[in-house]
Every structure is written in structure tokens, then in C-alpha cells.
Amino acid sequence: MSDQGLPSIDELEVSGKRVLVRCDLNVPLEDGAITDDLRVRSALPTLEGLLGRGARLAVCSHLGRPKGQVKDELRLTPVAERLSELFDRDVTAVRDVVGDEAKKACASGDDVVLLENLRFEPGEESNDPAFADALSSLADVYVNDAFGASHRAHASIVGPPERLPSAAGRLLVNEVTTLERLLVKPDHPYVAVLGGVKVSDKLDVIGNLVDRVNAMCIGGAMAFTLLVAQGRDVGRSLVEKDRVEDVKGILDEAGEKGVDIHIPTDVVAAEKPTEGALHETVPLEQIGNRMGVDIGPETTGDFATTILGARTVLWNGPMGIFEIPEYSAGTKGVATAIAEATVEGAFTVAGGGDSAAALAQFGMTDAVSHLSTGGGASLELLEGKELPGIAALRQASA
Ligand code: ADP
Ligand code: MG
Numbered sequence: 001m002s003d004q005g006l007p008s009i010d011e012l013e014v015s016g017k018r019v020l021v022r023c024d025l026n027v028p029l030e031d032g033a034i035t036d037d038l039r040v041r042s043a044l045p046t047l048e049g050l051l052g053r054g055a056r057l058a059v060c061s062h063l064g065r066p067k068g069q070v071k072d073e074l075r076l077t078p079v080a081e082r083l084s085e086l087f088d089r090d091v092t093a094v095r096d097v098v099g100d101e102a103k104k105a106c107a108s109g110d111d112v113v114l115l116e117n118l119r120f121e122p123g124e125e126s127n128d129p130a131f132a133d134a135l136s137s138l139a140d141v142y143v144n145d146a147f148g149a150s151h152r153a154h155a156s157i158v159g160p161p162e163r164l165p166s167a168a169g170r171l172l173v174n175e176v177t178t179l180e181r182l183l184v185k186p187d188h189p190y191v192a193v194l195g196g197v198k199v200s201d202k203l204d205v206i207g208n209l210v211d212r213v214n215a216m217c218i219g220g221a222m223a224f225t226l227l228v229a230q231g232r233d234v235g236r237s238l239v240e241k242d243r244v245e246d247v248k249g250i251l252d253e254a255g256e257k258g259v260d261i262h263i264p265t266d267v268v269a270a271e272k273p274t275e276g277a278l279h280e281t282v283p284l285e286q287i288g289n290r291m292g293v294d295i296g297p298e299t300t301g302d303f304a305t306t307i308l309g310a311r312t313v314l315w316n317g318p319m320g321i322f323e324i325p326e327y328s329a330g331t332k333g334v335a336t337a338i339a340e341a342t343v344e345g346a347f348t349v350a351g352g353g354d355s356a357a358a359l360a361q362f363g364m365t366d367a368v369s370h371l372s373t374g375g376g377a378s379l380e381l382l383e384g385k386e387l388p389g390i391a392a393l394r395q396a397s398a
Contacts (some may be wrong), residue, residue, distance in 0.1 A: 004176050006168035006390065007397035009046065012078060012141055013165070014219025015054035018106055020139035021047060021169065022156050024148035024373060025061035025079045026296025027225035028357075030378075032078060036360055039148070040082050042373050046169035048086070048147045051111060057081070058106050058139050060097070060115040060156055062149065064362055068122030087112065097121045098134035106138040124155050147176070148374035150347045150389025158390040161396035168393050171373065176390065178370045179381045182349060187311035188214055193303065193334055195220025196317025196354060199243045203250065204383040205316070210253050215260040215310075217294040217303040219330060223264050226251065227284070235269065235287040266296025268320065268327055275324045293332035294320025304337035313338055313348040315368070316379070322358045331358050339367035351378035 023043040028035045043059075050057060064074045080116055092110045094101040097118055105113040115138075118124045123131025132155040136142070142160035144150065150157055150172065160166060168176075190213045196204060199222045206216070224237040225249055229247040254261050267288035270279035281296045295303070301320070315338055319330035335358065342348045350356035350359060351372035359365050372378040380387055 004180065005394050006173055006244045007166060007393055009143055009167040009169060012167040014050055014141060017055055017140040018056045018058055019050055019141050019143055020058045020060065020160060021143045022146045023059055023061045024146040026063050027079060028147065029078065034078050034082055037082055037375055039279050040079060040086060042171050043145060043337055044086060046143065047170060049170065056111050058115060060118055062119040065116045066117060066119050070120045074117055076114055076117050083114065097211040098138065102113045102138060118156050121152060127153055127155045128157060130154045136160045136163040139164065139252060142166040143169045144389055144393060145171045147172045148168060148377050151377040153388040156267060158392040166393055166396045175374060178349060179372065179378055181347065182314050182382065183212065186212065187347060189310045190312040191215045191217065191306055191310040193217045193307065193313065193315040194317050195319045196352060197221045197238065199225045199240050203243065203246055205379055206250055208384045210250060210257055213259060215262060215306050217262040217306055219264060220318065222316050224292060226263055231293050232284065234292060235290050237292040262302055264295045264299040266298045267292035268294040268296060273321055279326065294327040299331035300330050303334055307337040310341060311342055313346055315350045315365050316352045320356055322361065332362055335359060335362055335364050339364055342367060342369055351375065
């Protein structure tokens with residue numbers, strides 16, 4: 001049993017058994033090639049550990065959104081190839097999830113079987129008991145190492161723990177342990193740096209963190225909804241009008257609790273949110289009829305100073321449209337400050353798919369204490385919710 005009440009993989013009998021391992025191998029693909037293999041590499045410690053203890057594996061994952069249908073471009077073939085390279089051993093990639101090929105391979109002596117994309121089966125997302133039965137019957141025991149999918153009550157996440165001896169994999173335990181450090185007894189000063197596009201996705205996180213942090217730095221498109229809540233003019237920047245009232249409530253609460261809220265004072269104002277559009281850095285008051293596409297240098301400096309004074313930093317969401325180099329300076333500046341804080345001994349965590357992509361783009365993946373592999377899952381955990389996958393494991397062990 002881990003500190004989090006999760007059944008430990010070390011106490012699971014695996015020698016000579018077929019272990020169904022649910023991983024999150026949902027990698028970004030471009031023209032059939034993996035553009036970032038972080039999730040495949042992150043799955044290795046658990047898989048290697050199990051193989052070292054004499055287990056045979058049935059690895060499974062979803063990829064993209066095939067919506068219950070077989071889509072050739074979403075087959076796990078590229079993942080199987082990368083896994084085989086990283087492992088330096090054969091991977092038997094089967095072309096179905098619970099069909100004859102899968103059954104045959106799982107009953108064979110093959111060490112590593114990779115089942116086909118779980119979401120080719122409609123029963124995966126609908127959590128169909130018959131599909132959960134079929135999946136569980138391929139193996140003797142189950143390990144959930146798919147942190148990034150554990151906020152979904154899908155069949156492969158919540159089904160097997162009811163049917164097989166089950167445990168949490170290394171990555172899952174590591175993610176939960178690390179993220180819980182941001183909620184339980186974090187070192188202060190504690191700063192949350194939030195950005196990205198949708199306030200509505202992150203309101204609950206902000207609400208749950210207001211009680212815990214000393215300061216929040218808010219950039220990205222999300223900052224404009226806050227600025228509107230404060231009665232400021234933001235030109236044609238992205239604003240979620242129906243969230244302005246909620247944001248006002250959170251700002252009031254932050255004020256009462258003495259949380260310092262840092263918001264942009266200058267921005268990169270562009271005619272259009274596209275590469276090569278006419279743009280300049282201006283104080284917010286001069287945004288005119290343009291769109292804010294990045295935080296300006298004054299704001300970046302203010303955020304950096306706040307970050308450098310922190311002992312704990314949570315970062316979720318880019319400060320601007322970082323995918324376009326001209327609008328990436330704010331995000332890069334914040335990432336650099338977080339990297340420096342890490343070197344100075346602060347505990348720093350980055351989460352969110354696009355924040356991870358930004359770090360990868362800057363070659364800074366190793367610059368934080370922890371880079372979460374789960375976007376939605378990390379947000380839900382930080383909202384204070386119990387993830388269905390984690391609940392299922394805890395119940396199985398109870
Ligand atoms: P994460 O995946 O890290 O949680 P989000 O998905 O919330 O982040 O947001 C990422 C997206 O936000 C990026 O694609 C980025 O281009 C966009 N973005 C950030 N700032 C702005 C802005 N000022 N205007 C429009 N889009 C923005
Ligand atoms: Mg995202």
C-alpha cells in the first residue's frame with residue numbers, strides 16, 4: 001500500500017502471470033509519426049519492473065478520439081515501434097482489442113503484447129460491463145499506470161479493478177504523490193502560474209488553490225476574462241463573457257484571503273492571432289481594437305520576480321500563443337524563471353498538454369521538478385476531486 005492508499009505493485013503476485021497494464025500512450029502524432037514520446041518513455045519504469053519480476057504484459061492504451069470505430073490512422077503501430085526501440089525487445093502488436101488475435105497473443109508466451117487502441121471499442125468510453133469482462137479475461141492481474149486517463153470512468157480504467165487483483169503503477173503513484181504535495185502542506189511562498197485559453201476549464205482549480213497559494217500569476221487568454229471582471233478594456237482579446245461573474249467572485253475571495261493576484265499590465269497586441277500579423281507590445285490601456293496574444297515584458301518581469309521568490313510553483317497553461325514564435329516570449333520567460341527557481345531549490349510542477357508542449361519546444365522538459373503527463377487528470381486532482389481510476393483502485397484494495 002502506498003501513502004496515498006493505493007495498492008502497490010510490489011505486493012502484487014506477477015511472476016508467470018499475464019499482467020494487463022493500462023498505460024496512457026496517447027502521444028501526439030503528425031503524419032503517422034510520434035512528435036513527442038514523453039508518454040511512452042514515462043510508461044517504461046512500470047513495464048520494465050514487471051518484466052524483471054517475470055511477468056508477461058498485455059499493454060493497453062487509447063489514442064486520439066476514434067469514437068468506437070476502427071480508424072487506421074489511429075492504430076497503435078507507431079507506439080508499438082517506439083516501445084520496441086526503447087525496450088530493445090519484441091513487442092507483439094495485435095490488430096484488435098479483445099478479439100481472437102488479442103486472445104491468442106495473450107495466451108501465448110510472448111513477453112510484451114500491445115492491444116489495439118482501446119477506443120476502437122465503443123464499450124471503452126461507455127464503460128460497458130461486457131467489454132470490461134472481455135478485457136479483464138485476457139489477463140490474470142491488472143495495473144493502472146495511465147494517470148492521464150484516470151479522470152475518466154472508462155472500462156479499462158474502472159472495470160478491471162472490480163474483476164482482477166489490481167495495483168497502481170509507478171507513474172500513477174508518482175503523479176498522485178507529487179500533485180498532492182501541491183495541495184497538502186506545500187512550502188510557502190506558493191505561487192500558481194496559470195494561463196491557456198479557457199477560464200471555464202480552470203475556474204475550479206483556481207477556486208481550490210485560492211485557499212492554499214500566496215500569489216497567482218495569470219496570463220494567457222484566460223487573463224482577459226479577469227481583466228474584464230475588473231472593468232478593463234481588452235479590445236478583441238478572447239473573453240469568456242459568461243464566466244465574468246464567476247471570476248469576480250474568485251477575485252473577491254482572493255482579496256479576502258490576502259492572495260496576491262498578478263495580471264498583465266502590458267501585452268503583445270496583434271491585428272490577428274496568426275503568424276506574421278501586424279503586432280506590437282503596448283501597455284494594456286493601448287490595446288485598442290486588437291487582440292492580446294502574449295504577455296508583455298513588464299508583465300513577464302513581474303511574474304518572474306514572483307516566481308523567483310517562491311518555494312513552490314505550479315504552472316498550468318501558456319502565457320500566449322506560444323506555438324507562434326513571435327508570441328512565445330512571455331511563455332518562455334515564465335518557463336525560464338521557473339527553471340531558475342527549480343535550480344534554487346523550489347519545488348516546481350508543470351501540468352497541461354500545451355504547457356508540456358511549450359517546455360518541449362524550448363528544450364526545457366527537464367527544467368521543472370515534475371512535469372505531469374496528465375492534462376485533464378492533473379487539473380481534476382488539483383480541483384480536489386478524487387479521480388475515478390484512483391477510487392477504483394482504492395476500493396479494490398479495501
Ligand atoms: P494547457 O494544455 O497547458 O492546459 P490550454 O489548453 O488551456 O493549456 O491552452 C493552451 C492554448 O492557449 C495554446 O494553444 C495557446 O495558443 C492558447 N493561448 C494562450 N494565450 C492565448 C491568447 N492570448 N490568445 C489566444 N490563445 C491563447
Ligand atoms: Mg490544452
